[in-house]
Amino acid sequence: MAAALSLYLARALGLAEYYWAPISTVIIMQCVLGAVQIVSWQQAVGTALGSTVGALLATVFGVSVLAYLVGVFGLGLLCAALRLDRAAYRFAGVTLTVIILIPRPGPVWMAASHRFAEVSLGIAVGVLVTALWREKETKPVSNPK
Secondary structure, eight states: OHHHHHHHHHHHTTOTTTTHHHHHHHHHHTSOGGGHHHHHHHHHHHHHHHHHHHHHHHHHHOSOHHHHHHHHHHHHHHHHHTTOOHHHHHHHHHHHHHHHHSOOSSOHHHHHHHHHHHHHHHHHHHHHHHHHSOOOOOOOOOOOO
């Protein structure tokens, strides 16, 4: 239901690659309840870094394998310097890949900003639904002796 809601909202907002919203929602919804805030933060920060670095590199150097390699390496250094978790680096790398390696018409900054908006919408829906519809916690089954 949450993925369908984010899909509907992304389409209603006219987001170009609306499918990223439900993908992000599914990622957030698969988290253990206590980890939702952590994973959603890491995904948001990673997506912001990957979109920004991807748009910057593609604008300055064009779409190339060299720009991509510099971007992935640079994101690793940046995430380490900011003391971000590996998950943030993973999301940054995925976003960079999508921004630099998928050719699109129009300015790369537009694609990067749309990607961030689509993922942010998916994160917001996932966090909201998780907060409103909490799963019952299961107790571990004891081993009768």
